[in-house]
Amino acid sequence: MSDSVSYSILDTVKETCGLFSQYELTKGELARAEELADKLENHKITVSVIGQFKRGKSTLVNAILGDKILPVGIVPVTAVVTSVEYGEKAAAVHFDNGIIKEIGFDEMSYYINEQENHDNRLAVSQVCLYCPSDFLKDGMTFVDTPGVGSVHQKNSDAAYSYVKESDAVIFMLSVDSPINQIEIDFLENAKEFASKFYFAVNKIDSIDQSDLEDYLSYCKDLLSKLMEVKEVQLFPVSAKNNIGVEKLKNTISNDCRTTVQQIIEESAKLKMRDIVASALSQIVLYRTALGMTHVEFDAKFAEMESFFEEIKAGAVQFAESFPGNARMLESHMNDIKHRLSAKVSELFGIEYHYNISEVDFFRGGKVTDDGGRDLRESFAAAVDCVCSELKDTLMAIFMHREENTYKVARRINDLNRLVRKLVKLRNQLAE
Ligand SMILES: Nc1nc2c(ncn2[C@@H]2O[C@H](COP(=O)(O)OP(=O)(O)O)[C@@H](O)[C@H]2O)c(=O)[nH]1
Ligand SMILES: [Mg+2]
Structure with missing residues (x-):
């Protein structure tokens, strides 16, 4: 992608930051837009593994990193979003209240594991790990998420909300079950935020070759319809036995090296749409309240x-x-x-x-x-x-209610101008 395009989306994000910073009302949107600007300027990409629980997401993250750092299991195991970045081995827990605590790898399970941190009762917002894997060397944040459709609503919500932060996703299916409505809904949601998809079909070790081919062609049909593309590429893997993982890993690494800016820019555009829409609905509601x-x-x-x-x-x-x-x-x-x-x-x-x-x-x-x-x-x-x-x-x-109506009218006028600017921006981003 050419530099002129890269400037334009970054410029748009920065301009919008300037607009949001004038209003207390759009503080949340400002923070999100600033984070986007930072990602664009520093080429930071976030790749998340998403899908229903027990598909083998955590096993795949371990296989890709070549290190058994995440807990896996036959019951839903991952209770919190876990990110991994390049660095000397280390771990830190981020709590909802903003507190960050460094922990040893041996303590990690206490925070991540569903059985120990049931339904995330410890109010952990994220666990951040550092691992010296080559896969992460170019500055990628690689993320394991709790499964959606898990019996634990909070874990499912965490997975849903984390998709908003992802630029690319590995969508994990497995041959032991057909694609279900929960996965379809999740994918539809992910499409709104991430610009690049890798479809991994896991557990191929547990099925005959001919059955596997049937399953793959069934997935291809369904996924290409859902993604509205002619054909999707599937990555059949056995995360547990390390089959097919290398190919997936190399494809992602290669894409990250060659088209990282394009992936981030496209995903920034998608995310800006959401940020602008959210600011708009808030301002419109507030204007009504005024x-x-x-x-x-x-x-x-x-x-x-x-x-x-x-x-x-x-x-x-x-x-x-x-x-x-x-x-x-x-x-x-x-x-x-x-x-x-x-x-x-x-x-x-x-x-x-x-x-x-x-x-x-x-x-x-x-x-x-x-x-x-x-x-x-x-x-x-x-x-x-x-x-x-x-x-x-x-x-x-709402103190202004005590002020004169002229001031209120001026404030409403000011908000109307902001709404017009945002509507214009929304239309630009939809192009
Ligand atoms: N047969 C088989 N089982 C797997 C494979 N990958 C993961 N599993 C098993 O599936 C279960 C769920 O794995 P886990 O990684 O915790 O799934 P997650 O909930 O999606 O993170 C565990 O019992 C794994 O051992 C695979 O490639 N083949
Ligand atoms: Mg897991």
Whole structure:
């Protein structure tokens, strides 16, 4: 791809960053767009292995890296997204609250393994590993994801959301089951974000040659329809016995060397579409909220207040059912934050981002085994604090209601201009 094209998508991303940075409302989109600019400027590519659980994703990552670094198993094993980058062997756990902890390889399973970190109760956002494999040498981030359609909803959500960060994906199928609706849905979603697909068909060691051919031609038909292309290339592999892995690995390495910029640019374009769409829907909702009458606004605010009371009462009850269990409380705190965000967006049409580390009762040294009275109290206080903080924020955001209507009208006008610019950008990106 020519340099002029590479400048244009980077320019678009940077311009959009400039636009977003003028509005508090588009803070989340700004962060995403800035990350895209960084990827484009530094040729950073993310390749993820995705697919349903138990297809052999983790086994394949191990085979490609030539190192058994990830846990695998006959039951769903991977509970969290695990990224691997080039470097001396090392591991770090990133938690939802922003804390990062370096760990030894022997401790890794405690965080990654579904049996130990059940449904990601430890609120791990990602485990980052470093491994001196040649495959990673050119600066690739290689990612293992929990399976979709796993019985554990959170793991499935993590897999879904991680696809948004991927530029290329290895979509993993296996001969022991036909492609199902969950996989089809997941693929449809992945198509919106990743620009390059490798289809691996795993476990070929467990099937006769003639059956394998039938299976491959069935996959080819179905996948080419789904991907809307004439033909897809399949990579039949046995991750466990290291058959066919070399070919897949070489194809990816080769693509990364020769067309990395093209892959990243195309995926940046796809991601920008999503970022712009998300900014637009938020701004439009907010603009609507600005135009609300006092009566409407007061009614919504009252509804929010009664939701706070509901949350607080629920929290007290929850803490009584799990006395002294700091981890359960921490995970409940995350639920509360999600529910509050959802309510705010339902009522006021704005997205509220929590800085989770603000409320750190778990690490506040109050963990007790003696019935957990201290812990219960600090939990209740933390929930109170989260609610009142949100209330203050809402008041601040809608303070202009006390201002004169001229100012509100000007603000709405300003937002209208922003909407027009974003709509233009959206149309450009759709070309
Ligand atoms: N027969 C066979 N089994 C495999 C192969 N690859 C993985 N498995 C098995 O499939 C199960 C799930 O593997 P895992 O890598 O944990 O799957 P994931 O959930 O997709 O990460 C494990 O029992 C593996 O040993 C393969 O190539 N052939
Ligand atoms: Mg796995």
